[in-house]
Amino acid sequence: MESREPLKDFTVGSLPTLFYIPNFISESEESQLLHQIYHAPKSKWKALKNRRLQNWGGVVHEKGLLPQDLPPWLTAVTQRISEQTGLFPSPINHVLINEYLPDQGIMPHQDGPAYFPVVAILSLGSSVAMNFTPHQRLRDYTNEEISAAKGSNSDEGGTEIDTNIFLKEVTSRQMDDHQPFSILLMPRSLLVFKDMAYSDYLHGIEDTNIHSLDKVVNVSEALNHREQDNPLSSEEKEKTEDIEKHRSIHRTSTRVSLTCRSVLKVHRNLFKF
Ligand SMILES: O=C(O)CCC(=O)C(=O)O
Numbered sequence: 145m146e147s148r149e150p151l152k153d154f155t156v157g158s159l160p161t162l163f164y165i166p167n168f169i170s171e172s173e174e175s176q177l178l179h180q181i182y183h184a185p186k187s188k189w190k191a192l193k194n195r196r197l198q199n200w201g202g203v204v205h206e207k208g209l210l211p212q213d214l215p216p217w218l219t220a221v222t223q224r225i226s227e228q229t230g231l232f233p234s235p236i237n238h239v240l241i242n243e244y245l246p247d248q249g250i251m252p253h254q255d256g257p258a259y260f261p262v263v264a265i266l267s268l269g270s271s272v273a274m275n276f277t278p279h280q281r282l283r284d285y286t287n288e289e290i291s292a293a294k295g296s297n298s299d300e301g302g303t304e305i306d307t308n309i310f311l312k313e314v315t316s317r318q319m320d321d322h323q324p325f326s327i328l329l330m331p332r333s334l335l336v337f338k339d340m341a342y343s344d345y346l347h348g349i350e351d352t353n354i355h356s357l358d359k360v361v362n363v364s365e366a367l368n369h370r371e372q373d374n375p376l377s378s379e380e381k382e383k384t385e386d387i388e389k390h391r392s393i394h395r396t397s398t399r400v401s402l403t404c405r406s407v408l409k410v411h412r413n414l415f416k417f
């Protein structure tokens with residue numbers, strides 16, 4: 145990997161600020177993480193309506209983080225994420241662990257304002273498609289551009305052809321860049337996104353046990369990745385073939401994800417909030 149843009153080779157889809165790294169961790173690292181997660185005190189689990197989660201690193205408030213040290217089993221992985229991505233301005237100090245049963249998901253959302261706008265999501269256990277949807281601000285912006293193009297045609301006496309070209313450009317940019325798309329997240333992969341992919345798109349996971357590959361932009365990166373010294377097990381091979389054949393993922397087991405972020409404003413003292 146090049147030092148200045150270590151993730152350059154891992155972009156998928158048409159946004160330059162979204163990266164998918166297959167097999168970021170090994171199978172044994174995955175098992176160790178799952179072991180730690182499922183051996184954490186029961187009280188660490190918080191039940192939401194449609195999934196469970198563990199919060200590590202402290203409490204995030206609108207104004208910042210009331211910190212709690214991450215345990216060593218988490219810093220081992222967050223330090224590696226930080227070093228290998230080169231995108232976090234300060235150590236990752238907050239990790240949300242989400243657990244999803246096969247029919248559970250997370251509604252389309254944008255991450256809260258307390259976080260630095262880079263997120264790394266490590267997937268464990270099972271695969272899902274994560275949907276990215278451009279949100280209103282972006283759609284309005286392109287609509288404004290279209291109106292502006294129409295306006296400039298009448299005001300400045302531009303020809304019909306000029307307007308058509310501009311409209312075509314706006315439309316194709318919309319088609320290329322600002323359309324909903326999905327990312328297939330395989331177990332042990334790392335998804336990283338920032339900037340536009342972070343702030344102009346909502347991300348979410350459908351709460352259904354079948355996820356279509358129709359809008360997935362990283363099918364080959366996700367399914368055809370082979371480590372030469374670590375070939376797929378026969379079970380994994382079968383699963384991959386099934387996904388390819390049916391152009392969908394049939395979710396049958398639990399997925400656990402680690403959402404790793406930095407909160408820049410850290411409050412050491414509750415009373416200074
Ligand atoms: O589980 C995931 O992959 C996504 C989690 C997420 O978006 C979040 O915690 O903000």
Ligand SMILES: [Fe+2]
Pocket residue numbers: 253254255347
């Ligand atoms: Fe999120």
